[in-house]
Amino acid sequence: MQQSFDSDRFRQALGTFTTGVTIVTTVDAAGSDVGVTANSFNSVSLAPPMVLWSLARTSTSLAAFLAARYFAVHVLASDQQALATRFSTRGADRFAGLNPARGADGIALLDRCAARFECRTAFQYEGGDHVIFVGEVLNFEHCEREPLVFKRGRFALAVGKMPAPHQAGVAQASAADGAFGEDFLMYLLGRAYFQLYQRIRPEILRRNLGDAEYLTLSLLGVRDGRTVAELDSLLAYSGTRVTEGVAVRLAELSLVELDGTPGDGRRLLLTAFGRRSVVELLAVAEAASADAEKSLDPSESHVLRQLLASLVEASNPGIPHPWQT
Amino acid sequence: MQQSFDSDRFRQALGTFTTGVTIVTTVDAAGSDVGVTANSFNSVSLAPPMVLWSLARTSTSLAAFLAARYFAVHVLASDQQALATRFSTRGADRFAGLNPARGADGIALLDRCAARFECRTAFQYEGGDHVIFVGEVLNFEHCEREPLVFKRGRFALAVGKMPAPHQAGVAQASAADGAFGEDFLMYLLGRAYFQLYQRIRPEILRRNLGDAEYLTLSLLGVRDGRTVAELDSLLAYSGTRVTEGVAVRLAELSLVELDGTPGDGRRLLLTAFGRRSVVELLAVAEAASADAEKSLDPSESHVLRQLLASLVEASNPGIPHPWQT
Numbered sequence: 001m002q003q004s005f006d007s008d009r010f011r012q013a014l015g016t017f018t019t020g021v022t023i024v025t026t027v028d029a030a031g032s033d034v035g036v037t038a039n040s041f042n043s044v045s046l047a048p049p050m051v052l053w054s055l056a057r058t059s060t061s062l063a064a065f066l067a068a069r070y071f072a073v074h075v076l077a078s079d080q081q082a083l084a085t086r087f088s089t090r091g092a093d094r095f096a097g098l099n100p101a102r103g104a105d106g107i108a109l110l111d112r113c114a115a116r117f118e119c120r121t122a123f124q125y126e127g128g129d130h131v132i133f134v135g136e137v138l139n140f141e142h143c144e145r146e147p148l149v150f151k152r153g154r155f156a157l158a159v160g161k162m163p164a165p166h167q168a169g170v171a172q173a174s175a176a177d178g179a180f181g182e183d184f185l186m187y188l189l190g191r192a193y194f195q196l197y198q199r200i201r202p203e204i205l206r207r208n209l210g211d212a213e214y215l216t217l218s219l220l221g222v223r224d225g226r227t228v229a230e231l232d233s234l235l236a237y238s239g240t241r242v243t244e245g246v247a248v249r250l251a252e253l254s255l256v257e258l259d260g261t262p263g264d265g266r267r268l269l270l271t272a273f274g275r276r277s278v279v280e281l282l283a284v285a286e287a288a289s290a291d292a293e294k295s296l297d298p299s300e301s302h303v304l305r306q307l308l309a310s311l312v313e314a315s316n317p318g319i320p321h322p323w324q325t
Numbered sequence: 326m327q328q329s330f331d332s333d334r335f336r337q338a339l340g341t342f343t344t345g346v347t348i349v350t351t352v353d354a355a356g357s358d359v360g361v362t363a364n365s366f367n368s369v370s371l372a373p374p375m376v377l378w379s380l381a382r383t384s385t386s387l388a389a390f391l392a393a394r395y396f397a398v399h400v401l402a403s404d405q406q407a408l409a410t411r412f413s414t415r416g417a418d419r420f421a422g423l424n425p426a427r428g429a430d431g432i433a434l435l436d437r438c439a440a441r442f443e444c445r446t447a448f449q450y451e452g453g454d455h456v457i458f459v460g461e462v463l464n465f466e467h468c469e470r471e472p473l474v475f476k477r478g479r480f481a482l483a484v485g486k487m488p489a490p491h492q493a494g495v496a497q498a499s500a501a502d503g504a505f506g507e508d509f510l511m512y513l514l515g516r517a518y519f520q521l522y523q524r525i526r527p528e529i530l531r532r533n534l535g536d537a538e539y540l541t542l543s544l545l546g547v548r549d550g551r552t553v554a555e556l557d558s559l560l561a562y563s564g565t566r567v568t569e570g571v572a573v574r575l576a577e578l579s580l581v582e583l584d585g586t587p588g589d590g591r592r593l594l595l596t597a598f599g600r601r602s603v604v605e606l607l608a609v610a611e612a613a614s615a616d617a618e619k620s621l622d623p624s625e626s627h628v629l630r631q632l633l634a635s636l637v638e639a640s641n642p643g644i645p646h647p648w649q650t
Contacts (some may be wrong), residue, residue, distance in 0.1 A: 002369065007371055013467035014368040014376070016400045017345035018440040018474045018483045040367045043339040045381050045453025046332055051339070052377075052452065054369050076649040077340045081486070084337040088573045110559040125450045127459055132377065134452055142338035147476070149343045158481040159475050159628050175611060178546035178595075178603035182646065185614040186525075188633035194563040195640040196511050199380065201564065221503035238519040239526065247590070270503075278503035287501060289510040292640035300632055303484050307629040308513035310450025315520040315617035 015152040021080075023067065023087045024053055024072040024133075025108045028064035031154075033095045033108045036061050037088035039150045040130070041073055049137040052119055062131065068121055070104040071135060075115040077145035078299055081155050083110070102137070104189060115142035146299040151323065157299045191302040192292075199288035203281055212246045217255060219269050221278035222322040228265035230325070237319045250274070327516040330465045343476040343483070343582045348407075348412045350380055350425075350433040351396040353389035358420045358433045361386050362413035365455070366398055374462040379455040386413075386480040387456065390558055393446055396460060402470035403624055406480050408432040409473065410433075429463070439466035482624045517617075523614035528606055531577060539606065542580060545595050546603035547647040554589035555650070562644045576597070 026036040036059065037051040044050040051073060055062055065071060076084055086092050100108035103118045110116070119135025126132070149156040180187055204214045215238065216231055226234075247268055250256040255274035259267040270278065293301050350360040376398060379623040380387055382431055382612065390396060401409055411417050428443045428451040434439070440593035444460025451457070505512055529539045540563065541556055551559075556567040575581045580599035584592040595603065618626050 003370075005374055006451070009467075010371065010462070010465060013400075013440040013442070014464045016467055016470075016472045017347070018472050019344055019365060019367065020342035022342070040369070041342060042344065042365050042367050042379070043342070044365070044457065045455045046335065047330075049330060049335050050453040050454045050455075052379075052457065054367070054377075075338075078486070099519070101510075113370065115338040117338070123451065125457070125459075126448065127373040127377065130370045130375075132369065132450070132457070132459070134450075134457070136453075140335060140338045142334075142341050145341075147343050149342045149474075149476075149483050149486075151472070151474075151485070155486045156483040157486050158476040158483045160476065161403070161404045161474075161480045161631075163483050175607050176544075176604065178600055178607055179648070180543060180547060180607055180610075182634065182648065183630050184610075185618070185630065186518065186521050186610050188630060189521065191562055192355075192633050192636045192640070193511065193514040193518045193643070195637060196514065198562065198564060198642070199640070200511075218503075218505060222505060237516055237523065239523060273504055278444060279501065282500050282503055282505055282641050285505075285509075285511050290638070293510070293634050295635045295639040296632065297571070300635075303628060304632040304636070305508050305510065305513060305630070306486075307484070308510075308517050309374060309507065310413055310620045310625070311517045311617050311629070313511060314620040315517070315524070315613070317520070317523070323504070323507065 012152075016153040018035050018149060018156070018158070020055065020114075021076045021084045021150050021155070023074045023083065023110060023146045024055075024065075024071055025074070025110065026068040027105055027107050028066060033100075033104060034061045034064040035094050035108065037084050044134060049140075050122060050134055051119065051137060052132055052134045054132045058129070065133060066124065066131065068105070068107075070107055070138075071115040071119050071121060071133065072103055072107050072109055073119065073135070074110045074113040075117075076148040077112060077114045078148045078157055078302075079145075080112065081148055084155070101296050113143075113146070114145045114147040116140060116220075146219075146297065150170055155251050157303055159300050159303050159313075184292060196285070196288045196292060198279060199291075200284045203284050207281075209247075209276060212240050212242060213250055213255075215240055216242050216246055216250065216268070217270075217274065217278050217281065219275070220256065220268055220323050221282065223325070225259075225267050227260075227265050227267050231268070232264075234319065234322055234325070237317070296304050337477075340477040342480070343474060346401045346409045346441075346473045346475050346578050347378065348367055348399045348401060348408065348435060348563040349380075349390075350399070350429055350435070351389055353394040354392060358425075359389040360412050360419050360433065363398075366400075369459060371502045374465075375459055376444065376462060377457055377459045379452050379457045381455050383454070385481060390446075390458060391456065393430070393432075393450065395426055395432050395444060395463075396444050396458065397432050397434055398442045398444065398460070399435045399438040400442075400467075402437060402439045402484055403473045403627070404470075404492075404572060405437065409480070412448050413449050415504050437470065439470045439472040441465060447515075471622065484625050484628055501631070520530060521610070521613045521617060523618075525609045527543070528609050532602060532606075534573075538565060538575055538580075540565055541567050541571055541575065541593070542595075542599065542603050542606070544647050545581065545593055545599070546607065547560055549585075549595050550592050552585075552590050552592050556593070557589075559644065559647055559650070562642070 118139040123134040448459040
């Protein structure tokens with residue numbers, strides 16, 4: 001049954017098991033701080049409360065952990081990725097600038113983690129080329145910070161899984177019959193976009209603006225002084241055209257001043273009133289987003305933006321983003 | 326230092342450490358299949374290859390695992406959530422219908438997992454109210470299936486983390502100045518939607534249709550025979566109006582037949598040509614989505630839809646979905 005063992009393939013197979021990321025700290029015999037990044041952590045026992053993790057026999061920190069009476073395990077939050085990297089980098093000054101609190105025997109207690117377990121070394125077990133450390137948990141803390149995740153060798157975020165559509169009791173649609181279903185991406189995108197847009201539309205109408213005028217103003221908010229042609233090409237993704245008529249309309253409303261003769265090369269410059277209007281419209285848009293995102297946790301909001309950005313890049317016909325030009 | 330220990334709070338703190346989900350199988354002395362769901366799995370050693378997991382001393386499966394020479398750990402894929410639940414439910418007929426392959430000593434080997442490790446029991450260690458099992462890995466397999474994840478007591482999916490925006494080298498925008506940035510949700514949603522929509526627009530124009538006519542046709546694809554008023558209220562989220570004029574235009578193009586006298590109560594019924602047109606337009610839309618989603622893995626696509634659905638619900642002013650009416 002034994003087959004020749006490919007270490008890389010074994011690592012890859014192990015990588016399918018997603019884990020959180022921890023930093024384990026202790027002090028050595030000289031009282032110096034010692035700490036390592038480990039994703040080999042897991043819970044063991046509830047009564048007595050125990051956790052475990054393992055450390056390679058080749059680790060320069062092994063001697064300190066073997067001799068330590070106490071250690072602390074920190075489950076890292078999603079914004080502590082840099083710390084995870086630092087504590088797994090050979091030669092890095094791992095505790096520089098951290099100014100940690102101190103636990104039993106003076107071990108470093110890092111803050112802003114998702115959870116922290118102060119442990120007494122209970123058992124040290126043989127585990128091949130690693131030593132398994134089992135700690136009895138003396139103290140613990142946890143907070144609502146989003147945990148950092150490690151998956152297939154990359155940092156990740158975990159997002160709660162909802163029931164599959166057919167489990168939610170909604171009839172399945174058949175594309176072959178021309179019926180789109182609730183997982184139809186274009187519908188979800190369009191509906192999410194337009195529902196948010198309807199929240200700002202009253203503000204747009206109240207200012208006697210149309211969609212093209214609003215979108216033009218928001219582009220000028222990012223960078224002022226663009227020409228009609230530049231604005232039109234930036235909005236090409238939307239199907240909305242920026243014409244001379246849009247420029248004149250905005251000028252009539254005292255939102256922009258026009259620089260140059262009529263035509264594609266004429267520049268639009270926000271007036272103070274125009275700038276204030278953009279700030280106000282943006283605030284309404286952000287309030288609408290924040291309201292809709294109440295149902296999402298911070299990690300979900302982050303992931304949503306990240307996935308949308310991927311989708312936008314993959315479907316981009318070559319139009320730059322407004323802050324790139 | 327010891328504080329009174331709140332078991333629920335301890336569990337919650339442990340729950341911040343995200344894990345994959347495994348099923349561990351073996352056979353008992355009578356040759357019967359035994360299996361449990363465990364998220365206490367982790368890697369231990371590369372040479373020799375070793376993994377560990379732990380099992381409660383109160384588990385009815387403990388005796389079988391203590392006596393077993395071999396066990397198999399299955400890292401579950403994202404679509405195996407029901408199996409995880411089944412193998413953690415007391416009294417469930419856990420192996421019913423699975424028809425597993427067989428490993429050493431006849432232990433059940435489940436398929437369609439993200440990874441599978443066949444192990445020889447190497448060590449059994451004390452771990453408080455659990456026993457820690459360390460297995461030497463004799464054989465393993467893994468495939469590209471998305472792994473199932475467990476986070477804070479819920480099933481989840483892990484999505485790769487991208488650099489924070491400011492690390493990506495894009496200038497930060499200031500909402501206070503009226504400039505939106507690359508994390509402006511309404512921009513990301515609108516741009517993603519419109520870029521996909523631009524992919525089907527040529528097909529819409531080629532059929533002499535406008536946006537309202539296209540959206541009306543797609544609603545009829547989900548359910549035929551709706552009235553002008555019903556269609557208009559279903560599209561209210563988008564700001565697009567369905568009027569008598571839209572109905573007449575679709576009839577002129579032989580895409581629908583009109584039933585009833587002119588007015589809001591008039592019903593639209595797809596002709597065979599209309600139905601075929603909807604199927605074709607939907608196919609183009611799905612191809613555009615699939616193309617844009619090439620950059621996402623299956624778990625990311627699932628999470629994207631799930632998060633968009635949450636957003637749509639949270640921002641829904643009370644308009645039903647087309648397949649709900």
